[in-house]
Amino acid sequence: MIAQMTLRKIPDAVEKKLRARSRRTGRSINRTTIELLEEALGVKESKGKKRDLSMLAGTWQEAEYREFERHTAMFEKIDAEVWKS
Numbered sequence: 001m002i003a004q005m006t007l008r009k010i011p012d013a014v015e016k017k018l019r020a021r022s023r024r025t026g027r028s029i030n031r032t033t034i035e036l037l038e039e040a041l042g043v044k045e046s047k048g049k050k051r052d053l054s055m056l057a058g059t060w061q062e063a064e065y066r067e068f069e070r071h072t073a074m075f076e077k078i079d080a081e082v083w084k085s
Contacts, residue, residue, distance in 0.1 A: 018032060
């Protein structure tokens with residue numbers, strides 16, 4: 001573990017957000033920064049809500065994928081009448 005690291009020229013907006021989060025969570029700026037870096041680098045999962053489908057990535061079997069493709073194929077068709085100028 002690295003004992004110490006110095007960051008220079010931290011933008012004002014970043015500092016304000018960092019200090020605000022530190023106050024809100026009751027953690028030191030150091031601990032807050034480490035947690036944010038861990039989350040951003042994928043070392044530690046974010047505690048916040050995920051708003052994507054990453055939890056499903058790589059979980060479908062081939063048959064499930066084919067079924068999904070079959071059921072959503074109609075969305076691939078372009079309605080030429082709607083797209084006329």
